[in-house]
Amino acid sequence: MNNGRLFNKRIITMAVTAITCGATYTQAQPVEEMIVIGVRDTHTVRTDDTMVAPADTAELLKEMPGANVNRNGELTGIPQYRGMHGQRVNVSINGSHISSGGPNAMDTPLHYAPVAVLESLTIRRGIAPVSAGQETIGGQMNAVTYRGDYGDSNQYELGGRLYVGGQTVNDGGVGSLFLSLANRNQIFRGMFMREEAGDSDFADGTITPSSYDRDRYDLGFSTRHGDHEFTFDYSRNDTNDAGTVALAMDIEAVDTDMYSVKHTWDNSDFKLSTTISHNDVTHWMSNYHMRTPPQDNMMGPGTMRYRRTLAEGDNTHFVVDLELPTGAGTWKVGVDGNFENHEARIGNPNAAAFEINSFSDVTRDILGMYVERSQSLTDDIGLDAGVRFNRITMNSGKVSANLNPMNMGSGMPFMMNNMAGMLAMQFNSNDLKQRDYNTDWFARLSIDSSNNLIWYAGAAQKMRAPSYQERYLWLPLGITSGLADGNLYVGNPNLKPEVSHEIEIGFDLDAGRFSFYPRLFARNVKDYIQGTPSSNMLANNFAQMMANMGMGQPDPLQWNNVDARFRGMDMEASFRINSAWQLRAVGSIIEGERRDIDDNLYRVSPDNIMLALDYFGSSWNGTLETVGYADQERVSETNKEMQTDGYTLVNLSASYRPTPDSELGLGVNNLLDKNYENHLGGYNRAMNPDIPVGARVPGLLGRSFYGRLMWYF
Structure with a gap:
């Protein structure tokens, strides 16, 4: 288990490194806009000032203190913050909650804010206010897509933004064009984005499949008059073939429509904001159309093992927020709601009668209300505090399966189908309607x-109700909302909500240069939801039977409540050498462990530090950056997690602004073409000549040259 003395030594070492080497979270130029409320508690990275190559916005998290990304594919980055990931991290797009349509989070929320249409990404550092979102047990972040500005006069003017980029590691390219017609009170806008790439190279080969193909369309309108502003936006995401080797299937299509309406009434007495949004997802995936198709036990065509899944989901979200300046502070009160529906059905294109009704008419609805106060107690002391109440109701329809499409009277399909029928009957007999009442405070x-x-x-208490996957997965399958550990799981309708108690201390030192x-920070989580060895003998026998046929793993895990603990340190620092040169550093130490048994939590980021030297010229900027990750020996035995070795990468980037409205950027990631294992990269599930099945996916990027052009007009 972890040694407290070594933990303290790592903290001291990181602090000394930061003080002696300097640095901040920003990237190659002044890339960071800070919003300060008493302390430095949010970070905003603007794409105007940030050189980034990959298409996935989640990559930006790697440079933020305490943050990282679980990588399941080039477009499937799952945010991680201080060791928590998945649905524990609250992610919004333009202030609206987005639910993944796929049960394995192939279309994570940040999937809907690609880099080429992104304006900024903001992360709440540390304890998030209760007004930030309904379930923020693992942090909160918001991505803002580019939507243009109002004009300066009553005359309509045409404007826009062109974004073109590419990288060599996968021959990837992206282009987006934003156009607007605006005056001082109205703006009409539209955007189109197209991006595609081949399979990604690493030092010893190619990750197959890891190619991707995505289109994006946006239309919107905003108007303002006096104290009022009204905004409407519509977006269409069309993701086509995209490889996700850490999961059992690849993306065939993710077709998503997103709508949002917002009204703001802002005057000297109050600010009232109302937002209503909706997203609707149709998601196809398969285990044969991109990767090598399954084979039978004789290494022949395994046509009966072909799987194609249709997942459908929709989500409606609203929030009404009122801010009232009073005395030496501000009150904030609000109500919000989030209503999700999910379905998923697994089929076989070679056997029309084959079907697994993975999730049937699943609902997860939240109604919340909160009150928050920001108060100056004295000229030198400030207090922020709040409380939130959430009611979560969940339900599932009846499930079923047909694993015997040929209607055989005996044999393995007959036996497996009977066992699946018994599991369905067991599940359907449960009280599937669940209701939780959760209280957050900070x-x-x-x-x-x-x-x-x-x-x-x-200090804070934060709570999270179980996800629909954790409660309603009735058949042992690898559906884990992107956990990607290679194990089979079965759900538990009687799970309790997680309850986190967290404390955090620190300081902000701004001493000129x-x-x-x-x-x-330290966080104890009661009733943490973790896979533990299944005690359901029927599910265990089913998984063993599948494993004997060469399909899946034996010994499934079941979602259960355990006790967990997280602790660590994160920091950023900077030293301005002179007007042209700056040193920066960002570092994180995070430990996650079980408190009920001697084990660590799965897929927690290794200790890491980024050191950089920045140059700022009149028209040229540049950065030389090193990123170091320590060995990760704190791994989960329960999840059969493998240890990884540490590594150091060197990155170089530069940008040139020929005019104030244009920029040409060039860079190289992994300059030394380092071969390394990304601890947060999951395990390979696809037959690949360069990566064994079950091996950890390599760092997704070998040496990669990239460039971009941005032009505002």
């Missing part, structure tokens, strides 16, 4: 001790 105190130093301390922002 308090943060900031003390300005002068000398450019602000002390910070915070030098700045330093460290945070220490």
Whole structure:
């Protein structure tokens, strides 16, 4: 188990490194816009100022203190913050909640904010306010897509933004064109994006399949008059073939429609904001159309093992938020709701009668209300506090399966079908309608001790109800909302909500040319939802029978409540050498462990630090960056997680602005073509000549040259 003395030593080492080497979270130029409320508690990265090659916006998280990304495919990055990931991290797009349509999170929320249409990505550092979202047990972040600006006069003017980019590691290319017609009170806008790439190379080969193909269309309108502003936006996402080797299937199609309407009434007495949004997803995936098709036990065509899944989901979200400035502070009160529906059916194109009704008419609805206060207690002391109440109701329809499409009277299909029928009967007899009442609260105190130093301390309780996968997965399958550990899981309708108690301390030091922002945190989670060895003998026998046929793994895990603990430190620092040169550093130490047994939690980011040297010229900017990851020996035995070795990467980038409205950027990632294993990359599930099945997926990028052109007009 973890050694506390070594943990403290790592913290001291990281702090000394930051002080001696300097640095901040930004990238190659002044890429970071900070929003300061008492302390430095949010970070905004703008794509205008950030050189980034991959298409997935989640890659930006790697440069943020405490944040990282679980990589299941080039377009399937799952945010991680301080060791928590998946649905524990609240992600919104333009302030609206987005639900994945696929049960394995192939279309993660950030899938709907590609880099080429992104304006900014903001992450809440540390404890998120209760007004930030309904379930923020693992943090909160918001991506904003580019939607243009109002004009300066009553005359309509045509404007736009062109974004063109490419990279060599997968011969990938992207282009987006934004057009607007705007005056001082109205703006009509539209955008089109097209991106595609081949399979990604690494130092010893190619990750097959990892290619992708995606289109995006946007239309919108905004108008303002006096204290009022009204905005309507529609987006269409068409993702076609996209490889996800860490999962059992690849993306065949993700067709998503997204709508949002927002009204803001802002005057000197109050600010009232109302947002209503909806997204509708149709998602096809298969295990044969991109990767090598399944084979039978004699290494022949395994046509009866072909699988094609149709997953459908929709989500409606609303929030009404009222801000009232009073006295030496502000009140914020609000109500919000989120209503999800999900279906998933597995079929076989070679046997029309074959069907697994994975999820049937599943609903997950949340109604919440909150009150929050920001108060200046004295000239030097500030307090932020709030409380939230959420009611979560969940339900599932009856499930079924037909694993004997030939209607055989005996043999393995007959036996498996009977066993699946018994599992369906077992599940359907449960009380599937569940209701949870969750309470969140937080308090943060900031003390300005002068000398450019602000002390910070915070505490919170955050709760999360189980996901629909954790409650309603009735047949042992690898459906885990993107966990990607290679195990089979079965759900538990009687799961309790997770309850996290967290404390955080730190300070903000701004001493002219030098700045330093460290945070220490500790979080105990009661009833943490974790896969543990299944005690359902029927499910265990079914999984063993599948394994004997060469399909899947034996010994499934069942979602159950355990006790867990997270602790660590993250920091950022910078030192301005002169007007042209700056040193930066960002570092994170995170430990996640079970408290009920001697084991670690799965897929937690290794200790890491980024050091960079930036140059700022009148028209040229550049960055030399090193990124170091330590060995990860704190792995989960329960999830059969493999250890990984540490590595260091060197990246180089530069940008040139020939005019104030244009920029040409060039860069190279992994300059030394380092062969490394990304601990957060999952395990290969596809037959691949360069990566054994079950081996950890390599770092997704070998040496890659990339470039982009941005032009505003």
